[in-house]
Amino acid sequence: MCTSLDDENKRRYYFECKREDMLRFLPSNMISILDVGCAAGNFLGALERPNVYRAGIEPDVEAFKSAKAKMEECINSTFDEELVKSIENRSLHNRFDCIVFNDLLEHLIDPWGAFRLAKRILSTNGVVVASIPNILFYSGLVNMIRTQDFKYESAGITDITHLRFFSKKSIIRMFEEAGYDLLRIEGISSAASLKFKLLNFLLLNRIADMKYMQFAVVATPVKSM
Numbered sequence: 001m002c003t004s005l006d007d008e009n010k011r012r013y014y015f016e017c018k019r020e021d022m023l024r025f026l027p028s029n030m031i032s033i034l035d036v037g038c039a040a041g042n043f044l045g046a047l048e049r050p051n052v053y054r055a056g057i058e059p060d061v062e063a064f065k066s067a068k069a070k071m072e073e074c075i076n077s078t079f080d081e082e083l084v085k086s087i088e089n090r091s092l093h094n095r096f097d098c099i100v101f102n103d104l105l106e107h108l109i110d111p112w113g114a115f116r117l118a119k120r121i122l123s124t125n126g127v128v129v130a131s132i133p134n135i136l137f138y139s140g141l142v143n144m145i146r147t148q149d150f151k152y153e154s155a156g157i158t159d160i161t162h163l164r165f166f167s168k169k170s171i172i173r174m175f176e177e178a179g180y181d182l183l184r185i186e187g188i189s190s191a192a193s194l195k196f197k198l199l200n201f202l203l204l205n206r207i208a209d210m211k212y213m214q215f216a217v218v219a220t221p222v223k224s225m
Contacts, residue, residue: 015039015063030097036079037104041067084117095123101130106162115178130217133157135165138210180219187212
């Protein structure tokens with residue numbers, strides 16, 4: 001994961017990334033999907049399912065222009081109450097089997113609110129899929145201890161635009177607080193050095209999750225009794 005990028009390369013890093021590693025977390029039986037913060041649309045562009053209705057939401061104008069050619073629908077907007085209300089009031093495509101938040105929740109003031117909004121436009125058995133950075137990533141923590149500093153970078157886990165930071169435990173707690181059941185949580189983007197492996201062995205595998213830069217999550221709203 002990059003930590004130092006100029007403005008042009010940062011746009012490419014964030015907006016052009018396909019995140020094909022997240023495709024395997026999408027439900028196999030979905031017929032509609034909404035990618036929130038879809039950037040240039042390359043994630044849904046890489047989705048080779050011709051019978052799936054693909055929609056995206058992207059507030060950045062330039063990224064939106066690129067994304068709208070790669071899916072059936074793209075909206076130049078933030079994910080907020082007004083937008084969700086407009087989707088609810090549509091006669092077609094007003095519910096989605098999957099809503100994706102890839103590398104987005106850490107940028108939000110209120111990710112819990114985003115989950116509440118998502119519930120309103122999820123289909124009956126719909127799921128939320130998310131990719132979330134791990135603040136407890138081993139090499140990052142070692143660097144903080146070594147330098148005695150928490151330094152914001154232009155990209156990566158300590159991106160200066162990140163407003164929220166998560167560990168595996170806090171990810172689980174966030175979804176539970178938002179009224180979701182976790183169906184799956186899995187570490188991705190592993191980068192474990194020999195030193196880490198030795199330390200984890202000595203600690204009886206207690207820091208195993210610290211080798212992951214991100215966690216992938218699949219969750220569904222808690223069903224009312």
